[in-house]
Amino acid sequence: MKTTDVIVVGAGPVGLMLAGELRLGGVNVVVYDKLPAPTGESRALGFNRRAAESLGQRGLLPRLGEFRWGPMGHFGGVRFDLGMLDEDHSGVLGLSQARTEEALSGWLAELGVPVRRGHEVTGLRERPEGVVVSFAGPDGPDEETAAYLVGCDGAGSTVRTLAGIPAPGWEATRGMYTAEITGVALRPRPIGERLPGGSMVVCTPLGDGRFRVVIHDLALPARPDPGSLTFAQVADAWRRLTGESIDHAEPQWLWACGNSAALAEDYRRGRVLLAGDAAHEIPPLAAWGLSAGLQDAVNLGWKLAATIKGWAPEGLLDTYHAERHPVGRELIRNARAAAKIYLGEAAMDPIREVMGELLAHKGAAEQVAGIVSGLGIRYDLGKGDHPLLGLRMPPDRELTLPDGTRTRIADLLHTGRGVLITTHSTEAQLAQDLTDRIDVVTATWTTNPDPALHTVLIRPDGYVAWTSPGSTDDLPKALDRWFGTTRVPQPAGR
Secondary structure (H helix, E strand, O other): OOEEEEEEEEEOHHHHHHHHHHHHHOOOOEEEEEEOOOOOOOOEEEHHHHHHHHHHHOOHHHOOOEEEEEEEEEEOOOOEEEHHHHOOOEEEEEEEEEHHHHHHHHHHHOOOEEEEEEOOOEEEEOOOOOEEEEEEEEOOOOOOEEEEEEOOOOOHHHHHHHHOOOOOOEEEEEEEEEEEEEEEOOEEEEHHHEEOOEEEEEEEEOOOOOOEEEEEEEEOOOOOOOHHHHHHHHHHHHHHHHHOOOOOOOOEEEEEEEEEEEEEOOOOOOOOOOOEHHHHHHHOOOHHHHHHHHHHHHHHHHHHHHHOOOOOOOOOOOOHHHHHHHHHHHHHHHHHHHHHHHHOOHHHHHHHHHHHHHOOOOOHHHHHHHHHHOHHHHHHOOOEOOOOOOOOOOOEEEEHHHHHHOHHHHHOOOOOOOEEEEEHHHHHHHHHHHHOOOEEOEEEEOOOOOOOOEEEEEEOEEEEEEOOEEEOOOHHHHHHHOOOOOOHHHHHHO
């Protein structure tokens, strides 16, 4: 029977990102997916700012090719100007999910992570020392044992079901159709056009004569079957709502879904963990689900790798659920609220007007932008009064190294390790016994942060775990909490 450290089920962006994070952490990982090849479908057209930063701090953004940043924000279709904010909250627009998957697949190939397609999970047995996963593959039934199993296999997750993890939620009340088409010219409606009776149509130009059309129609079944959807159904619904004919268009792919939502009760149960839509299912909305899933992967990867490598402090892996489950709960709340505003009938117009007036004010815009961009996420990473404590470290802040060269925070995180940045050599000495998992950087700030930082401890996911000045606890306590005290023996020659 084959064995490995971690089995990841699901070769979408979340599963691929997690596998890369685990490999950076020095563990063996294999990805399984039931589909024989990538679909080429792009249900998400980009991701939010924090997800983009997560890719950037691993040096992955250049692999995505050309894309554009969105200068305007919106919540439920109520738009506001991101330019009034102190930080850049703009997200990535017009980037197909297929391109994201292709870029991540190339990264994994370079890291030597196998992706085994055409293998469907059929069972799992948890043992004290690991999980035995059964598959139905091209060559028949097979099994593999891993220390841990992570389900990144989407809404309706097989891994979640087999592990017996409940995912209570909200039943679907309306359905939607999506299609990408060519051979037709349509009027763009990128943020959606409301129609009488609570319906909406969306038309997003994708370039090269390709359009994404989305139909929100109360006449559709609440849980449409994506497998039986035909383009004739899409074209009929589009004509009925808009008066426009797309019958002669060439469909590239079709999809149907409802607006159900669900949240797994546990993101970890023993040696089985969940990430992405397997953990938090929401209706398709501005790539919020994909963005949250990528951040799940970056939060979990280093913690799981540390656990397997033997240096994780007690309880580190449990902080994955503790930190990300509340984010998932808020994600679902925010998505349901935004959908209500977005798709509500004319009775919602006064609420939209009030929201628009509120979002013209900087404070309100910052709060909502933090929700949409993910930059507002703060974890409980220790006591203190520095405004960055528990937030992500702005990735574009620059440091000047002793040799005079400059580097960005994001560049220091490419290896997937923790980083201790200090202007004091005495504090640098405190982390010398942990240099197998932390990079110690003595430097000065090219532009002084406000308020100033003498020393900052950054976790591998980019979040600030300790500051001086600001943190109440001392640095050794913060190092112990996040990076442990166990020195893992290194192989000879390293």
